[in-house]
Amino acid sequence: MVAQMIEGWNLVIGIEIHAQVNSKSKLFSSSPTDFGSKPNSQVSLIDAAMPGMLPVINKFCIEQAVKSGIGLNAKINKNSIFDRKNYFYQDLPQGYQISQYKDPIVGEGFVEIETKNGQKKIGVERLHLEQDAGKSLHDQDPNFTFVDLNRSGIALMEIVSKPDMNSPEEAVEYVRKVRSILRYLGTCDGNMEQGSLRADVNVSVNKPGNELGTRCEIKNLNSFKFIHAAIVYEARRQIKLIEQGESVNQETRLFNTQSGETRSMRSKEDAHDYRYFPDPDLLPLTLDDDWIKGLQDSIPELPDQIKERFINEYSLSSYDANIIVSDKATSEYFEDVVKNRNPKLVTTWVTGELFSILNKKNLIMEDSPITSKQLGELIDNIENGKISNRQAKEVLEEMCESGKGASEIIDEKGLSQISDENEIESLVDSVLNSNPENVKKYKNGKDKLFGFFVGEAMKLSKGKANPKIVNDLIKKKLSQ
Amino acid sequence: MKDSYTLKSLAVLLENNKISSKEVTSEYLKKIESGKELNCYNTVSQEKALIDAEKSDERRKSQNLKSKYDGIPIGIKDLFCTKGVTTTASSKILSNFIPNYESTVTQKCCDSGLISLGKLNCDEFAMGSTNKTSFFGSVKNPWKSLNSDNELVPGGSSGGSAAAVSGDLCVASLGTDTGGSIRQPASFTGTVGLKPSYGRVSRWGIVAFASSLDQAGPITKTVEDAAIFLDIISGHDEKDSTSSISPKENYYENLNPDIKGMKIGIPKEFRSDKLPVSTQKSWDECADLLKTNGAEIVDINLPHTMSALPAYYIIAPAEASSNLARYDGVRYGLRVKGNDLIDMYEKTRSEGFGDEVKRRILIGTYVLSSGYYDAYYIKAQKIRSLIKSDYVEAFKKVDAILTPSTPSTAFEIANEPSDPVQNYLNDIFTVPVNLAGLPGISLPFANDENNLPIGLQLITNSFEEQKLLNVARNIEKTINYSETPEKWWLK
Numbered sequence A: 001m002v003a004q005m006i007e008g009w010n011l012v013i014g015i016e017i018h019a020q021v022n023s024k025s026k027l028f029s030s031s032p033t034d035f036g037s038k039p040n041s042q043v044s045l046i047d048a049a050m051p052g053m054l055p056v057i058n059k060f061c062i063e064q065a066v067k068s069g070i071g072l073n074a075k076i077n078k079n080s081i082f083d084r085k086n087y088f089y090q091d092l093p094q095g096y097q098i099s100q101y102k103d104p105i106v107g108e109g110f111v112e113i114e115t116k117n118g119q120k121k122i123g124v125e126r127l128h129l130e131q132d133a134g135k136s137l138h139d140q141d142p143n144f145t146f147v148d149l150n151r152s153g154i155a156l157m158e159i160v161s162k163p164d165m166n167s168p169e170e171a172v173e174y175v176r177k178v179r180s181i182l183r184y185l186g187t188c189d190g191n192m193e194q195g196s197l198r199a200d201v202n203v204s205v206n207k208p209g210n211e212l213g214t215r216c217e218i219k220n221l222n223s224f225k226f227i228h229a230a231i232v233y234e235a236r237r238q239i240k241l242i243e244q245g246e247s248v249n250q251e252t253r254l255f256n257t258q259s260g261e262t263r264s265m266r267s268k269e270d271a272h273d274y275r276y277f278p279d280p281d282l283l284p285l286t287l288d289d290d291w292i293k294g295l296q297d298s299i300p301e302l303p304d305q306i307k308e309r310f311i312n313e314y315s316l317s318s319y320d321a322n323i324i325v326s327d328k329a330t331s332e333y334f335e336d337v338v339k340n341r342n343p344k345l346v347t348t349w350v351t352g353e354l355f356s357i358l359n360k361k362n363l364i365m366e367d368s369p370i371t372s373k374q375l376g377e378l379i380d381n382i383e384n385g386k387i388s389n390r391q392a393k394e395v396l397e398e399m400c401e402s403g404k405g406a407s408e409i410i411d412e413k414g415l416s417q418i419s420d421e422n423e424i425e426s427l428v429d430s431v432l433n434s435n436p437e438n439v440k441k442y443k444n445g446k447d448k449l450f451g452f453f454v455g456e457a458m459k460l461s462k463g464k465a466n467p468k469i470v471n472d473l474i475k476k477k478l479s480q
Numbered sequence B: 001m002k003d004s005y006t007l008k009s010l011a012v013l014l015e016n017n018k019i020s021s022k023e024v025t026s027e028y029l030k031k032i033e034s035g036k037e038l039n040c041y042n043t044v045s046q047e048k049a050l051i052d053a054e055k056s057d058e059r060r061k062s063q064n065l066k067s068k069y070d071g072i073p074i075g076i077k078d079l080f081c082t083k084g085v086t087t088t089a090s091s092k093i094l095s096n097f098i099p100n101y102e103s104t105v106t107q108k109c110c111d112s113g114l115i116s117l118g119k120l121n122c123d124e125f126a127m128g129s130t131n132k133t134s135f136f137g138s139v140k141n142p143w144k145s146l147n148s149d150n151e152l153v154p155g156g157s158s159g160g161s162a163a164a165v166s167g168d169l170c171v172a173s174l175g176t177d178t179g180g181s182i183r184q185p186a187s188f189t190g191t192v193g194l195k196p197s198y199g200r201v202s203r204w205g206i207v208a209f210a211s212s213l214d215q216a217g218p219i220t221k222t223v224e225d226a227a228i229f230l231d232i233i234s235g236h237d238e239k240d241s242t243s244s245i246s247p248k249e250n251y252y253e254n255l256n257p258d259i260k261g262m263k264i265g266i267p268k269e270f271r272s273d274k275l276p277v278s279t280q281k282s283w284d285e286c287a288d289l290l291k292t293n294g295a296e297i298v299d300i301n302l303p304h305t306m307s308a309l310p311a312y313y314i315i316a317p318a319e320a321s322s323n324l325a326r327y328d329g330v331r332y333g334l335r336v337k338g339n340d341l342i343d344m345y346e347k348t349r350s351e352g353f354g355d356e357v358k359r360r361i362l363i364g365t366y367v368l369s370s371g372y373y374d375a376y377y378i379k380a381q382k383i384r385s386l387i388k389s390d391y392v393e394a395f396k397k398v399d400a401i402l403t404p405s406t407p408s409t410a411f412e413i414a415n416e417p418s419d420p421v422q423n424y425l426n427d428i429f430t431v432p433v434n435l436a437g438l439p440g441i442s443l444p445f446a447n448d449e450n451n452l453p454i455g456l457q458l459i460t461n462s463f464e465e466q467k468l469l470n471v472a473r474n475i476e477k478t479i480n481y482s483e484t485p486e487k488w489w490l491k
Helices: A059-071 A168-185 A224-243 A289-298 A303-314 A318-325 A328-338 A343-361 A372-383 A389-402 A406-413 A421-434 A436-443 A449-460 A467-478 B007-015 B021-034 B046-061 B104-111 B159-166 B183-189 B223-233 B277-292 B305-326 B341-352 B355-368 B374-397 B420-427 B431-436 B465-479
Strands: A010-020 A083-086 A096-099 A109-115 A118-131 A135-137 A146-148 A155-161 A197-206 A216-221 A251-256 A261-267 B041-044 B073-077 B115-120 B173-177 B192-195 B215-220 B263-267 B296-300 B400-404 B440-447 B453-460
Touching: A010 A168, A010 A224, A059 A118, A059 A155, A059 A168, A059 A289, A083 B305, A109 A168, A118 A168, A168 A197, A168 A224, A168 A303, A168 A328, A197 A224, A216 A224, A216 A261, A224 A251, A224 A261, A303 A318, A303 A328, A318 A328, A318 A343, A328 A343, A328 A372, A343 A372, A343 A389, A372 A389, A372 A406, A389 A406, A421 A436, A421 A449, A421 A467, A436 A449, A436 A467, A449 A467, B007 B021, B007 B223, B021 B041, B021 B046, B021 B073, B021 B115, B041 B159, B046 B115, B073 B104, B073 B159, B104 B115, B104 B173, B104 B223, B115 B159, B159 B173, B159 B183, B159 B215, B173 B192, B183 B192, B183 B440, B183 B453, B192 B223, B192 B465, B215 B223, B223 B440, B223 B465, B263 B277, B263 B374, B277 B296, B277 B400, B277 B440, B277 B453, B277 B465, B296 B374, B305 B355, B305 B374, B305 B420, B305 B431, B355 B374, B374 B431, B400 B465, B440 B465, B453 B465
Parallel strands: A216 A251, B073 B115, B073 B173, B263 B296, B263 B400
Antiparallel strands: A010 A155, A010 A197, A083 A096, A096 A118, A109 A118, A118 A155, A135 A146, A197 A216, A251 A261, B041 B115, B173 B215, B192 B215, B192 B440, B400 B453, B440 B453
8 A cells, every 4th residue: 555655756764763761860860760750759950950950971871872872783982972952941941951962972873674675774873862851731721831840851862763764664664673672782661652762753755766855754753553654644745745746845743643644843944943062061971992892792682693593593484583583572482482392383382372362462572471481381282292282272371361381271171182092093993883884985985074084083082182193093994 | 358357367266265156157247237338248147147156156165066167157159059048140030049959069168167148249140240230239349449439340240259258248258250250359359269270169059150161269368268268168079070080189288388499470461551550560579579489480472362252252151041041930030921931931031131141141042053153152162272272381381370360450330331342351361261271369469559459360270279379378478468448338
């Protein structure tokens, strides 16, 4: 559908991701950063910009930014500068945001994403640290806007991509990938619903071969769905304008999550002159080589490396590996289960049944009702032939409901498969002996009756007989 | 100064139980009352000062003193945030502001047992050199010209701090200096004003004017007192990222007036035909005196001196325009109601700020604007670097630099130039020191033909406050300047 819509058009997409640093205290003050606290309960004198207050850099946040930079294959700048971005707003107590302008802490890097045409490198322009603003509440009183400064001063990493994405799918994949890397590193919890990670998306369209079109920026998208929908809408809108002979205005737009439309927030002419200049309250930030090296050595295995390893070690398909490593908790879960088990079976159960349970219950892997140990136990029962795949699905459901282990449920329900050949042979004999007419018909060419015999034998075993052995034995007896 | 207390002399009297803190504090509260006409104080902490003095006396009785200077009453520039005491920066916009926190410097004063008599008048947000920009009206210089009854400016922006020490409305005071705001009023009032190296004293809790230049320091009656006061207020503060970790010294204990073998630089760029004859004479005499006392006088060059003032009037307003953005009527201070947010901002800031503050916010906003930033702000920063390197070169050759503190002595309030640029010239000798981040001290050397104090400025390399105080002490000891203004306000 999207492809049809943009047929004959190029889409050019660049993204700014705002990722909240996973830190207990703010970027320049010691206030806590807990989500959902009582309004204005996490505000220090510094966050409220009282007269004479001075910012002091939180070293932990610097560390997280550098780690993130390493995870994004980016250049770490040993010298960076904090600037003031000046503008007036009620939820910006200082009247300026401390950010990094000309000299960010992290320079160019890249991430690789999976596209329908294979791997694609998306360039990262920079990563810089900045303070978040407070929150304005416009719906609390008919005459006043209320301001909650709990977020004021919280550390954000702004990750700016190059305009390297050409479809909404690629854009979503890119954000997914960055989010995944940050979560692996532990530098951002990636919680989009709580606003820990949000994206500003720049979209422009042009005819192949023509120069780039005028871009619009869509602010503050906080789900993959919205990112996708906003880009689709925006591309359509711009194409329509151009096809009608009008031109696209460079502007900042907002996405309405209800209607799925974007609307103009401010045009380029209204853009603020932020009057950036180095913050004289903070010294330039200088990083030590050894310190950076220490962080490099502490970086955990990241999704691309794990994917590579899963493909080599467990012979996973690139597709399956990609799904499993996209989430840190999932890849850890998978590794727990796959130890000494059949990787193919484990992959099927994790990405199939387990994912569908999580989806149904709207849970993330961390909150899975089935532990890796429990799933392993279930798979063991399949592998050693105690239960069939179909039975295992029932057992899994029961496990979710009751929290009991697989073996316990199998025993309780008497689900254990009969795999003993002698026992099954007597069952088969009994079925064949009591249906001489059908045996005769089968032997005269009515092949379809084979299923009947199998069914009868299974019925007799109350479904517990190993179907493969039943099959084999019936085939053998009837061909005698 | 004779016949009045210094930190040093009062400490001895208190120690020998010749006087109690409560007695001396009451005495000063009376002096403040009878000196009301000078308009030195924005807030007098009458009750709190007496309670604190009583507590000090109790500590003395129980031999549990916070320091040798426990119980000595001082004044504090109304730019330092003081817990529970109105802090206005002499601006309407903060006229109702009572902080619930104490600045690092004033906390250090409390920790030494000093008693705050109250908050001293200054130019609004420390912007000015005559004290005329204060929302609470001009401070009057305790000095008057011979044969004239006209009131004189005390200098600024720490005009209240200087006048209060000069008129003996406190033993010593705290000021701040961004471009000369301690040294210039000290020079106009016959007091000693010390601006420490940038980073020597914490800026935490001081209402910011220009963050890269602001520095707190003492105004005292003697160089010895300046050393004592600097001991009290200096040192690293982890709450101020620009605070230096270089260790502080015991300035008073190590005060040594011996200058034999030192080299004192006289920068030729500070010479001017416009300099009053008496000021030039004092400058020359002081150089001779230092030579007599064993120093070598060396002519030096500070080639970029004349670019300092223009650079300063770009950098300081640029920082100020941003620092003062927080006074928006949203969280504290004055709020004038408006139809919407922007209207409220405009009304609050139009009404809350005075003309000079508005002028500097406008200049600062302009020079930071896109399209002008490189031409003004960046260029000014380059000049700043050149000025710094001038001094780096100079201090390879000399130990200290001697200059006049101001291009004139105190002038009449009525004669203040209406052209702001003329006014800015008051800081021409002091501004380069701030741009270079160096310590500087102004001390009275003599009185001119109108019996008005002439101040001379000494400058040393960064964090060489000890050397600075040593040379200053040498001069003080030799000349024994002891002029005090006639207390006309008591009549």
